[in-house]
Amino acid sequence: MPYSKADNVAEVLARGRLGIPSVLFFVIAAAAPLTVVAGGATTGYAVTGVTGIPVSYLIVAAVLAVFSVGYVAMSRHIVNAGAFYTYITRGLGRPTGVAAAMVALLAYNAMQVGLYGGFGAVLALFLHDQYGWSVPWWVCALAAWAAVALLGMLRIDLNGKVLAVMLVGECAVALVFDAVMVGHPADGSIAFDTLAPSHAVTAGIGAALVTAITGFVGFEGTTVFAEETKDPYRTVARATYLAVAVTGLLYGLSAWAMSVATGPDAIVDAARADGTDLIFNLVSPHLGSSVVTIGRVLFITSLFAALLSFHHTVARYLFALGRERVLPAALGRTSRRTGAPKVGSAVQSTIAVAVLIGYAAADADPITHLFFWVTVTGGLGVLILMTVTSAAVVAYFAQVDHEEGSWRAAVAPGTATIALHAILFVTVSEFDTLLGVDAHSPLRWLIPAAYAVAAFLGATWALILRRTRPDIYTGIGLGAAALAASRHSPGRRHQPA
Template identity: 40%
Template sequence: MSATTEVRAGSAPDLRPGTLGTADIAFFVVSAAAPLTVMAGVAPIAIVLGGIGAPAGYLLAGITLAIFAVGFTTMSRNVRSGGAFYAYITRGLGKPVGMGAALLAMIGYNGMEIGVYGLLGTATADTAHALWGIDIPWLPVSLAGLLLIWWGGFRSIDFGAKVLGVLLVAETGILLLLAGGVLIKGGASGIGLGSFAPEHVLVPGTAAVLAFAFSAFTGFESTVIYRREARDPSRTIPRATYIAVGFLGLFYAFIVWTVIQAFGDEAVVAAAGDDPGGLFFTAITTYVGGWAADLMHVFIVTSILASLLAFHNAINRYGLALSEEGVLPKALATVHPRHRSPYVAGIAQTVLGAVVVLGFAAAGADPYTQLLLWVNTPGMIGLMALMLLAAVAVPCYFRRVSHREGRMRTVVAPVAAAVLLVVAIWLVVSKVALFTGASPLVNTVLVVLVPAVFLVGIGLALWLRRTRPEAYAGFATEPNE
């Protein structure tokens, strides 16, 4: 998502320039995060692995990204690109590293999206059983979801934003209703803050919680994607970034903490382990009522669809940008004349998703513990590595250009963020078996895939520099370059 992604006439989304304020952009980022999917669909596993200290993992991820945002948003004031991380990485670390980052982003977002089709299948099957007592296989649901998400992306970004708005209000409301019921009734054994005590936070399982927590912020870079549509980018983007990160970090931690109170510190880990998919539904049935659990069943499916649509649109924009810049086949840059959507890129992404989903189904894989967690793992690590590269790029960029920014923003904060991200990535990689439950061979493949893709991107850049210098020169350039 370089400058070419959003700025070139004819390929830009149908949001009009200068129409989005701080709240609008923050809304897009929070919508992409799909809070109910993160909470009811994934947070129970975080509790199983991290214990009652799981809420702290979400806070730690939020704090790390808030520090990262200091340098990131400072750079956004000085780089007019409407692009995301790889455009910034290119500015700071050069085109080869930037192209490696671009491919890393493609793998990261594809991994995060395609794996969620497994969650869509299991969550829909659970909903059908809970509401109507019928059992449906997960594969047809996942394939139908692929077609539905393709159609949503085909209809345009503006259409997707309207859908996301409705779903965000519904899913946030049901989670707050659950939290209110727990707090009003005092939980299972009183309200306590044991989740934030050091002896519950500084445990090996916290590394696995960090993996879930960072994946919950995957819409983070969306703030700069909307630079072209922002009314006052130098002010709007930083504000929207801090609001989105602050809200998500606090909201995730708060909801997980209230669910822990619903069962009690002594019982919640066992409850989550016995029935991770039903943890939130049991809590809301107990503290609010069965009608609320029925609503939550419906909303978790719609929340997953919202998450998938946000990922799909982000991937399409990357495909559009890289094809316009000559890195990917030019056909992917084709924009629908009516809907103004990169529909060929959308078709390609949908076909890739179908191949992966069908491959896992043919192998008899579990849609949750294997399709979701295995495919998400390289995606999540890849996006964390992308943020690390972006943090390193900030001081490198400001060393080469004249500016009026302070050292706190251009050196101290980004270096601190880079250190924190290195620690987080190391913790996740070293404890990846807790996250995937897979064999050492599978875990090695999932982890090694990330640096392998990055190196392929660097190799592609060097090949383009030698064989197609015009494509290499135009990569991630700004409009006046």
């Protein structure tokens, strides 16, 4: 049966709906600045015991800036919602690309679903403290799930407006809190101890670095939305560099400001005692209660904004794989009315609600077991993807004619590959420290092993396609071109939707 309009498998997503500000809002919202400042930095101090958390954010920002040089250069040659998957395919081959796709789906779903634990727990606590309501965390999480599921089906530019309002508010509050903390140093003078370069080689830096990387996850999503931008060649580059710069400086500043307010020697103990309330407790004596309450509300909306942004990312990865028939073709369908990848969005929502129900039924701790462990798992997966993508950029430009110059095509991505490999090595080595478990706990190896299994299954599936469906195999990584070719191939066998 030939393809028809009724199949509604789209060659491209809705074009021309996003400019630089909208893409920037999506990717920085995924990074969830206030969540990282209030939750990530504090957790980093508490779990790792490392006082150089500000340095870890700045190191990661510098490495990601170098990574972005090759990443952005490749985006000028390949515009595809599959992002990491597509780049790795074009640089390192189809089996490696499909392996990366499975890693990406696991990583981004982990980031998205894990955030529900944080959102549910924080909102439930807020409702109890402010209004005396005793609402189970999973009720709050399911309310957020319903809102995300609905917004995921709407026009992406409308979602961008929602994220813009939330993002501007949370960044403004974070900067106000930073100014207050720096303006009221613990010992009467501003200390810069936590910014000392020597922290880069201290014990536990690997755990600190992966904590920092988790805070940046989402910035790479600029290329995921490339097909929907007005000018992908300019928009992706500018949004990527701005995202790294804005988040890196904000995280480093905020983590340092907290250490100024507590005193460098007291920051770890304060973080362990107050947890995510630390930043609010530090500014409460100097600000009105209404301002602090606004900050707490924006902390909650920050989590929601990240949920929504990661939902869009997963949906577009599924769309890219469905469009190329690597996964069921139905995933490549879009809404006629909004242009959103409706089936991919629905699948992501289904995965999320299934995990939420499972955690609620098991009565698991939403903060430790869902929010912290699962999002850290997602951060590790994205670190793996960035490392392999840097190598793929070098390989891709070595194979094609281009005018990018040696810095963008080889030196920067090669340097990023080495730096990211080093960070990945120390991250896996110190994964027990990051999780806060015993060095002999099976969790320290089971989580990294999950990505090895996902990659193996992806590579195996690609080899099966090469043998049984060569028409699909040859289209892997080609995006819209793969669908166009398959529609016009006279000998193509139909792949059921």
